[in-house]
Amino acid sequence: MKPTLQLTLSLAALATTASADLTTTIDPSSNRGTWEGWGTSLAWWAAAFGSRDDLADAFFTTKTTTLSGTSVPGLGLNIVRYNAGASSTTSYNGSSMAVSPKMIPSRQIEGYWTNWASASPSSSSWNWNADSAQRNMLWKARDRGANIFELFSNSPMWWMLNNHNPAGSDDGSSDNLQSWNYNQHAVYMATVAKYAADNWGFKFRSVNPFNEPTATWWNGKTGTQEGCHFEVKTQASVIGYLRSELNTRGLSGTIISASDESYYDQAVSTFNGLGATALGQVARINVHGYQYADGKRDTLYGLASGKGKKLWQSEYGEGDATGQRLASNLLLDMRWLRPTAWVYWQAVDGDGWGLVTGDNGAKSISGVTQKYFVLAQFARHIKPGMRILDGGSDYAVAAYDSANRKLVIVAVNWGSAQYLNFELGKFKTGGVDGAVVKRWTTQIGSGARYVAASDTKISGTKFWSKFEKNAVQTFEVEGVVL
Numbered sequence: 001m002k003p004t005l006q007l008t009l010s011l012a013a014l015a016t017t018a019s020a021d022l023t024t025t026i027d028p029s030s031n032r033g034t035w036e037g038w039g040t041s042l043a044w045w046a047a048a049f050g051s052r053d054d055l056a057d058a059f060f061t062t063k064t065t066t067l068s069g070t071s072v073p074g075l076g077l078n079i080v081r082y083n084a085g086a087s088s089t090t091s092y093n094g095s096s097m098a099v100s101p102k103m104i105p106s107r108q109i110e111g112y113w114t115n116w117a118s119a120s121p122s123s124s125s126w127n128w129n130a131d132s133a134q135r136n137m138l139w140k141a142r143d144r145g146a147n148i149f150e151l152f153s154n155s156p157m158w159w160m161l162n163n164h165n166p167a168g169s170d171d172g173s174s175d176n177l178q179s180w181n182y183n184q185h186a187v188y189m190a191t192v193a194k195y196a197a198d199n200w201g202f203k204f205r206s207v208n209p210f211n212e213p214t215a216t217w218w219n220g221k222t223g224t225q226e227g228c229h230f231e232v233k234t235q236a237s238v239i240g241y242l243r244s245e246l247n248t249r250g251l252s253g254t255i256i257s258a259s260d261e262s263y264y265d266q267a268v269s270t271f272n273g274l275g276a277t278a279l280g281q282v283a284r285i286n287v288h289g290y291q292y293a294d295g296k297r298d299t300l301y302g303l304a305s306g307k308g309k310k311l312w313q314s315e316y317g318e319g320d321a322t323g324q325r326l327a328s329n330l331l332l333d334m335r336w337l338r339p340t341a342w343v344y345w346q347a348v349d350g351d352g353w354g355l356v357t358g359d360n361g362a363k364s365i366s367g368v369t370q371k372y373f374v375l376a377q378f379a380r381h382i383k384p385g386m387r388i389l390d391g392g393s394d395y396a397v398a399a400y401d402s403a404n405r406k407l408v409i410v411a412v413n414w415g416s417a418q419y420l421n422f423e424l425g426k427f428k429t430g431g432v433d434g435a436v437v438k439r440w441t442t443q444i445g446s447g448a449r450y451v452a453a454s455d456t457k458i459s460g461t462k463f464w465s466k467f468e469k470n471a472v473q474t475f476e477v478e479g480v481v482l
């Protein structure tokens, strides 16, 4: 399902060179859900940079901020995933955490429940001062308008694990959570959610007790980060405990999301294996995008929508700083997976993985990737509450803002430089003839970062714009009636 351009050059388009080389028709009768937003997971980068207002401004506002000498338009992310840590350095009753020899220190997240002596959050078994930097970034995001919060876990607390090692089990492919601690992991997550509701100034909308649970790379001997394998039947048990522990604490409105599998196909398999009871307790399917161009996105969408569940692309990342892979996989997601939210993994990281390039260990920022600006095209324009429409092709995404009668289209030109033509003739009113269509351009790789122009106009029921090869453009059309 890699994006392949259908180069259907019509004779009419060739005859009038000012017109388009490629046409897509936006379908106003389509409805791919109400957009919930764009986000990032906190975890490592926030634990390193939790005091940085400039990063918070860049990610969680839409104002212009300067980062490493580069002026950036804020992404306006409104979804924040907060990682309940698994690590603590204090011993209890002769036991202490085991650490993978390959563990990267900046990827150890301090957990709140430091020993098993007491489940009472006011007891000395709980350290609510832990992880202050990540929490600080959480609050900065909240103060800037982020309004959807998810609590997730990469691994249960070390002392709940067979080998006491939050990087994973000894072989990576077997469960690490001790069977007598299934409920304790649920108590941990529910207690953090309750403590946040009482003390942190917001409620988590969702809690996910797993991260890539089917993966077999969570290995205590070789792991570089917190992680934990869970068999599907173990997931089902923990989900049941979590539902009741949330309810007991007055959080019956806090939903469970699961299972944050790495691949679309694993998510399908887990969905089919959880069983009716546990599946009934999962209100939203979260999936990660690490299968990239492969995998049955549409099958997962069919399963989730068939059971009336929301579906999020809850984690995406790769090392391509150009933004090319982000753009192509995001287009695939919007066309086949149809999530109602899309969350990038680490907003700051090295090796092309960050939107902003930084070193979490050294706590230094060194630049802004072109990928940042590619994401800005989508995240600054397709906003929460908009209805996602069928963009009519594999290179365009469309969204409609009914309150403002505004149509947003984001399109990518993978081919040679050409005109892309957008046909709005199926709308009741496809914009006002002659009216300006505002547009923004980002060049994948390098070049234009986020350049605004007002030189495009509606002509009849369509408009067009010249795209360089690998250019992303966003259009905002006013006065559109579905």
Ligand SMILES: *[C@@H]1O[C@H](CO)[C@@H](O)[C@H](O)[C@H]1NC(C)=O
Residues within 6 Å of the ligand: 093, 094
């Ligand atoms: C402490 O460790 C001892 C020896 O392993 C064990 O018998 C006892 O139950 C433990 N106590 C607690 C509170 O875990």
